[in-house]
Structures are given as C-alpha cells and as structure tokens.
Amino acid sequence: MSLHEIVLPETEPETEWVRGRALQKVSPRYRHGRAQTRFAIALTAWADAGARGRVATEWRFRIAPPGEIVRPLVPDVAFLSYDGLPRDAGGDDVEMPLGAPTVAVEIRSRGDRPADVADKIRTYLRAGTRAVVVVDPYAETVRVHERSGTRLLHRGDELQTNALPEFALDLTTFFDDVAR
Numbered sequence: 001m002s003l004h005e006i007v008l009p010e011t012e013p014e015t016e017w018v019r020g021r022a023l024q025k026v027s028p029r030y031r032h033g034r035a036q037t038r039f040a041i042a043l044t045a046w047a048d049a050g051a052r053g054r055v056a057t058e059w060r061f062r063i064a065p066p067g068e069i070v071r072p073l074v075p076d077v078a079f080l081s082y083d084g085l086p087r088d089a090g091g092d093d094v095e096m097p098l099g100a101p102t103v104a105v106e107i108r109s110r111g112d113r114p115a116d117v118a119d120k121i122r123t124y125l126r127a128g129t130r131a132v133v134v135v136d137p138y139a140e141t142v143r144v145h146e147r148s149g150t151r152l153l154h155r156g157d158e159l160q161t162n163a164l165p166e167f168a169l170d171l172t173t174f175f176d177d178v179a180r
Contacts (some may be wrong), residue, residue, distance in 0.1 A: 005062065005070035014058060017071035019119045025058075025074060026109045032076075035107045035137040035178045040077045042174075043105070046167045053081035053102065054094070062098045065126035070098070073120060077105035079164065100127035103163050108136040121145050130163035140175045 008015045013025040028036065036057055044055040059078045064070040078101035085097055104124045106117065121132045125147055132145040142153040144161055153159055159169040 005064075006072065008072055010060070014060060014072075014074040016073050016120075018073075018116050018123075023116060026111050028107070028109060031137045031178060032107050032109050034180070035135050035174075036076045036105075038174060038177050039105055039107070039133075039135065039169075042169055043077060043079055043103075043164075043167070046164065047079060050166070051082070051087075053079055053084070055079050059101070060096050061101055062096055063100050063123060063127045064098070065123060068126075071123075072096075073104075073123065075101060075104035075124075076107045079103040079105075100124055100129040102129065103131045103133065103161070104129050105133045105135065108134060108138070110138065131161045133159070133161070137175070137178050140171075142171060 006017045008022055013027050015022050015024045040057050047053050047055045057077050058074055060072055060074045062070050063073045081102040084102050124132045134143045140155055142159055144151045153171055155172045155175055157171050159171060
C-alpha cells in the first residue's frame, strides 16, 4: 500500500470506493443472493473444467486504472484468469489482487444508484476488465459491457462473451432458477 492507494477497512457488507467516496455495499435480499449464487456456480464450473482461472463472490480487488489512484472494488462475482494471475500465485496477490478481474459480475439491487453502477463499470473497463456483466434479477435482464460496446440480453437469450471463451448461460433457465 502507498500514498497512491485508498485503503478502506474490511466491513460486512464490504465497502468500496465509488464516485470519490466510500460506499458500503447493500446487504443483499433473496433474489440478489440467489442470482449471485447461481451465477457463481455456473462460472466456477466453467472455470474449473478448463483450468481457466479463479472465481469468487465478494472478492476485494485493488483496482488502478492507468494514471489513477488504486481503490477497492468488490464485484458480486469475479473471474480472474490464470493469464492475469498465475495459478501458483499465493498470499495477498490472490487474497486482494492488485489489478482488475478478467470479468466482473454485478447483481443489481433495488437500492443501487445508476450513477454508482456506471462509475464501477467505467472503472473496471479502464483498469483492464474485459467484460462487466450487470444482472438485474428483478427486470430479468443482463447487460454485457465491453470496450467495444454494450449488449442487452433477456430471457430466451444466451449469455456469451469473448472474455469467457466457451462459457454459455441460458438466461431463461437462469432467471427461472433465480425466481425459485
């Protein structure tokens, strides 16, 4: 840690640095938690089957877009490829990586401010995240944000992105499972 890093205490729920201020994450409700769990299970199965990288929920990253101060962000689900952090890495390099996840998944909560979500998406992408997936379990939509643009997906669509080669998530099945 240095003078060029914002350090926040670990809290429950976690606290992030968003739009120039400390912002404690919202304690999730059932549908949010269910979407987070189901997405993490699908992504972990894909990552483990191909030895592609690490997946975790509520994983704190120390993110530094070029020329900006390092700040903590905590995606609801994160994938970090072994290309981004080798399999044999350990300690704080894994516990709180300095750098961006390969893919960040944010599950919308009813209390999320659109400006906060937009700031997190911009920060992730500027810092090198290849895709930010924003799941709205209430509207049953998924937005995939990449440097090349944004795609809106609904029930009946399949979530795929070049950031997750060979990963596919049927959104009808996913949202049916989230609603259980």
